[in-house]
Amino acid sequence: MSDVARAAGVSVMTVSNVLNERTNVGADTRLRVLEVVEELGYEINLTARRLRSGRTGTIGLIVPQFDLHYYGELASRISEALAPEGMHLVVEQSGASRERELSALSLARLQQYDGVLLSAVGLDMADLDRIHPDVPIVLLGEQAVPERYHRVRMGNVEGARLATEHLVGCGARRVAVLGGKTSAPHPEMATYRTDGWSQALDQAGLPHDPALVIPLTTYSIAEARSAISAAVDGGLEVDAIFAVTDEVAIGALAGLHDAGLRVPEDVQLAGFDNLGISAHLVPGLTTIDPDHPTLVTEALRLLRRQLKDRTADPEHVVSGARLVARGTTRGRSAP
Amino acid sequence: MSDVARAAGVSVMTVSNVLNERTNVGADTRLRVLEVVEELGYEINLTARRLRSGRTGTIGLIVPQFDLHYYGELASRISEALAPEGMHLVVEQSGASRERELSALSLARLQQYDGVLLSAVGLDMADLDRIHPDVPIVLLGEQAVPERYHRVRMGNVEGARLATEHLVGCGARRVAVLGGKTSAPHPEMATYRTDGWSQALDQAGLPHDPALVIPLTTYSIAEARSAISAAVDGGLEVDAIFAVTDEVAIGALAGLHDAGLRVPEDVQLAGFDNLGISAHLVPGLTTIDPDHPTLVTEALRLLRRQLKDRTADPEHVVSGARLVARGTTRGRSAP
DNA sequence: GTGAAAGCGCTAACAA
DNA sequence: TTGTTAGCGCTTTCAC
Numbered sequence: 001m002s003d004v005a006r007a008a009g010v011s012v013m014t015v016s017n018v019l020n021e022r023t024n025v026g027a028d029t030r031l032r033v034l035e036v037v038e039e040l041g042y043e044i045n046l047t048a049r050r051l052r053s054g055r056t057g058t059i060g061l062i063v064p065q066f067d068l069h070y071y072g073e074l075a076s077r078i079s080e081a082l083a084p085e086g087m088h089l090v091v092e093q094s095g096a097s098r099e100r101e102l103s104a105l106s107l108a109r110l111q112q113y114d115g116v117l118l119s120a121v122g123l124d125m126a127d128l129d130r131i132h133p134d135v136p137i138v139l140l141g142e143q144a145v146p147e148r149y150h151r152v153r154m155g156n157v158e159g160a161r162l163a164t165e166h167l168v169g170c171g172a173r174r175v176a177v178l179g180g181k182t183s184a185p186h187p188e189m190a191t192y193r194t195d196g197w198s199q200a201l202d203q204a205g206l207p208h209d210p211a212l213v214i215p216l217t218t219y220s221i222a223e224a225r226s227a228i229s230a231a232v233d234g235g236l237e238v239d240a241i242f243a244v245t246d247e248v249a250i251g252a253l254a255g256l257h258d259a260g261l262r263v264p265e266d267v268q269l270a271g272f273d274n275l276g277i278s279a280h281l282v283p284g285l286t287t288i289d290p291d292h293p294t295l296v297t298e299a300l301r302l303l304r305r306q307l308k309d310r311t312a313d314p315e316h317v318v319s320g321a322r323l324v325a326r327g328t329t330r331g332r333s334a335p
Numbered sequence: 336m337s338d339v340a341r342a343a344g345v346s347v348m349t350v351s352n353v354l355n356e357r358t359n360v361g362a363d364t365r366l367r368v369l370e371v372v373e374e375l376g377y378e379i380n381l382t383a384r385r386l387r388s389g390r391t392g393t394i395g396l397i398v399p400q401f402d403l404h405y406y407g408e409l410a411s412r413i414s415e416a417l418a419p420e421g422m423h424l425v426v427e428q429s430g431a432s433r434e435r436e437l438s439a440l441s442l443a444r445l446q447q448y449d450g451v452l453l454s455a456v457g458l459d460m461a462d463l464d465r466i467h468p469d470v471p472i473v474l475l476g477e478q479a480v481p482e483r484y485h486r487v488r489m490g491n492v493e494g495a496r497l498a499t500e501h502l503v504g505c506g507a508r509r510v511a512v513l514g515g516k517t518s519a520p521h522p523e524m525a526t527y528r529t530d531g532w533s534q535a536l537d538q539a540g541l542p543h544d545p546a547l548v549i550p551l552t553t554y555s556i557a558e559a560r561s562a563i564s565a566a567v568d569g570g571l572e573v574d575a576i577f578a579v580t581d582e583v584a585i586g587a588l589a590g591l592h593d594a595g596l597r598v599p600e601d602v603q604l605a606g607f608d609n610l611g612i613s614a615h616l617v618p619g620l621t622t623i624d625p626d627h628p629t630l631v632t633e634a635l636r637l638l639r640r641q642l643k644d645r646t647a648d649p650e651h652v653v654s655g656a657r658l659v660a661r662g663t664t665r666g667r668s669a670p
Numbered sequence: 671g672t673g674a675a676a677g678c679g680c681t682a683a684c685a686a
Numbered sequence: 687t688t689g690t691t692a693g694c695g696c697t698t699t700c701a702c
Contacts, residue, residue: 383679
């Protein structure tokens with residue numbers, strides 16, 4: 001920067017003012033400085049700026065895994081929403097383990113961002129309670145969190161109920177929940193969605209056999225596929241499956257095929273998340289749309305509020321859930 | 336850090352030495368410093384460290400789009416490979432447009448990383464030629480690049496040829512290439528893969544009707560689906576499709592279903608990339624495996640070489656391509 | 671409208 | 687083994 005200042009015959013402060021588009025610079029001075037910047041190929045050092053000013057212009061998004069489609073879509077949406085505001089998004093992977101999540105969450109790393117969107121799955125209340133970051137944070141996700149955090153989540157129970165009601169409405173009588181979890185030290189995505197499933201069965205007067213809860217640990221396509229194959233081979237009889245995520249539902253589709261069962265004729269299927277790919281499966285996947293645009297808009301609103309006022313009162317926002325009926329269920333007209 | 340130093344009764348330099356695990360600190364001093372660090376909840380300021388030392392411990396990966404599954408899987412693999420070395424990966428989205436890619440590539444942003452893995456699609460030779468970063472860069476991708484860049488890419492032509500040969504070997508006589516491109520100002524993924532398709536048809540003595548090249552612009556599932564539907568409705572007659580990516584093949588699967596065609600009975604299908612999901616589609620997607628582990632290992636090797644020696648001679652590495660036959664093709668035993 | 675001085679928090683280099 | 691000095695490149699503050 002001092003090279004530029006020297007070549008333009010001004011002080012470094014003036015160069016800084018020009019580059020920051022401050023208004024206290026004469027038009028001719030401004031032009032001269034910009035010319036020299038171009039000529040010398042000067043690029044500002046963002047690290048120095050950050051050290052001095054504290055601003056980075058960068059928002060961090062921390063997700064458990066890059067290769068779960070849900071997080072790829074989330075990152076894409078957030079990135080697009082930030083671009084018009086001149087902010088950059090960078091994404092880090094925490095690896096879904098408590099240990100790696102805690103390390104990604106170390107204040108040292110968080111401080112590199114103006115704000116952080118944290119999609120935590122491995123952290124529990126106690127972990128989150130211990131952390132006192134001075135960077136604005138918005139939690140994205142389903143697990144229980146301390147009150148003081150700003151947070152956006154989906155309508156999990158409601159969505160799961162909608163999906164299960166739809167399956168029952170389409171004639172299902174034995175509805176399994178793939179990826180279900182009836183108890184956990186702290187509530188999380190799977191327990192909430194299992195609750196919704198459970199509520200819908202209760203309302204319909206259907207019993208819920210514990211065998212209908214098929215647990216998963218990674219919620220990957222491969223794991224879901226083999227879990228379903230194994231369950232059917234093991235004698236499980238179902239006429240519908242509520243998969244706790246679309247990713248899991250994709251695995252179920254394959255696993256049911258492996259077991260020689262047709263979807264939706266023999267077994268109906270519904271997922272949760274409405275991934276981009278879900279509309280393009282064959283048959284199309286019936287699923288719950290958690291209103292991604294609102295999720296993203298609200299998360300960024302909460303972040304901006306904190307950016308403006310560090311002491312803003314925490315908000316917990318819940319997005320709506322909407323059923324999207326496609327080919328894996330037989331539709332309300334069916335018996 | 337000076338607070339810690341004061342509380343521990345040492346100099347800031349000693350605190351720095353302890354935190355950097357340098358060996359020139361007495362065991363008792365070390366312990367005392369660590370105690371105080373813990374007690375005060377001190378966390379190092381990475382920005383200041385970076386400004387002074389130039390090291391960041393962070394590698395940047397720049398991809399066109401977060402929500403193409405290929406990039407999610409790539410990011411995940413790289414992240415896992417870097418973790419054991421104590422390096423962090425952060426991912427940025429360039430948005431697939433030249434403009435946004437150039438901005439992501441601004442020296443200012445690149446300098447924030449120790450090294451950069453750049454998966455560029457919007458940049459051409461001229462753009463890349465203009466950029467003279469002083470950060471080690473490895474290009475990941477298929478487009479032509481100036482010699483001075485280190486670069487890893489797939490065996491595109493070979494892979495496309497293998498896929499097309501397999502389709503022909505399974506009895507196909509009219510093989511379309513979905514996402515094909517026969518000419519472009521600069522060669523890129525689609526042109527290379529179209530070349531491979533073309534070579535295989537030549538070798539088999541099959542004509543290549545220009546109508547068999549179905550162009551795409553975004554290579555998204557939705558675009559591929561409607562392109563195939565439209566082509567079939569428009570009278571296109573084919574008995575096989577080579578899709579230039581698995582993502583495109585997934586769209587083709589849906590589009591063929593829309594058109595009332597069965598896979599593989601009426602139309603066989605092969606993709607390219609061997610995504611994680613491809614094995615779990617119904618039917619399983621025949622595809623080309625570009626040897627992801629080697630791709631990642633080699634990219635990181637090239638990056639480490641540059642990290643050690645900025646003047647290391649550039650290398651261009653090409654990974655092998657291997658056919659993975661699944662249910663969307665009829666297998667070699669078929670007529 | 672422009673510039674000089676100070677310092678963000680750390681580490682390289684060297685001194686003790 | 688520990689400490690001192692200087693300075694990374696920028697922006698804040700304040701004087702002109």
